[in-house]
Amino acid sequence: MATALFRSRGYHGTPVRALASNLKMEAGSLYYHFPSKQQLLFDGFEQTMDELLAGLRDAVERESTAPRRLCAAVRFHVRYHTEHQSEAFVSHTEIRALTGRNRAAILEKRDEYEAMFRALIDAGVATGEFDVPDTGLTNIAILTMCSGVADWFSPKGRLDGAAVADRYAELVLRMVRYSGAAGRARGTRAR
Amino acid sequence: MATALFRSRGYHGTPVRALASNLKMEAGSLYYHFPSKQQLLFDGFEQTMDELLAGLRDAVERESTAPRRLCAAVRFHVRYHTEHQSEAFVSHTEIRALTGRNRAAILEKRDEYEAMFRALIDAGVATGEFDVPDTGLTNIAILTMCSGVADWFSPKGRLDGAAVADRYAELVLRMVRYSGAAGRARGTRAR
């Protein structure tokens, strides 16, 4: 997969010839399948963002109360970052490698994602279930914390993706000071 | 500054000629001051890591109780990431651009930094002041969350560095479930 190479060497640090040889091909042959290296990056970005948006929407829809919805969102987000680690990592670090309108298109989707997340917090604040001094800051703190999972997670590690997701959900509940946090994290597991 | 360019375009995405023209020089002139592009990157890394290590040690030394020490550590970490945003950002994203032993040297310092942070949590757990289900995971969650500040912070934003640092300190206290969290964050401000 191209994403694995982009992850370990970066977009600009990965020659087209490396991408090709990874697929047991010659460099020129790649251009039968893709019009440019940039498009290859962009396609990966778009797929990742679409999966994130659809997955988040889906995870949230299954729950009704604010704490459960936020929990489900966090668990989905973390699990996606463990199961599609390379894609998620690249989507965070290589945005700057996207050119003009490609970058704009992705940033738009990222903003949409962040807004969906923020709405989950706002909802809990509105009902009084959450107590956060600064919704915007708390939201971005939660998101960067959860996205950071793609930085350090290892499938060979002590905890698997589901376990990390559960523990992160509890951490988030603490951050928004949901009083029923202690026993809830595991209880509201989606699947 | 070279770091600013590395930040916006990445190491491999920044030609030596761009670094030079940023200093109103020609490319060749740079090599009077630096032996190689790689060394330029490494020097920046080493300075940043040393400042982080020294700063953390210093911030922690001034406080005695576990919650105050953790708070001071978080505040220092966040403020450093707002005041040296480019350096901090590059030190997170471009580790992969470091070659062999350069990379090893930096990773060693990073591990040392993480261990110092973890010790702060362990101390609070030992005294019963903190209640965390998984120290290692909580530690890395806190660190990625706080380092993420370098991703989104803007000096022109609504909150300045000190304000962000204070709010992050409170979020962290919530994560380790220090019961006196509410009023403490601002109270323990260092400077």
Next chain:
DNA sequence: CGGCCTCTAACAAACGTTCGGTCGATGCCG
């Protein structure tokens, strides 16, 4: 004059991309 510092020019290597040719599989026709 002498020591910093910067310039210009050039280098080989590596870059993304293009293109004509090749090869095996497939489909059609007699």
Next chain:
DNA sequence: CGGCATCGACCGAACGTTTGTTAGAGGCCG
């Protein structure tokens, strides 16, 4: 069933440009 055209997938070589780096000459300032 055999012969031939067609097609998708890939190769290999080449392209013009850009890369990091080196070398030597020249200018400013003491």
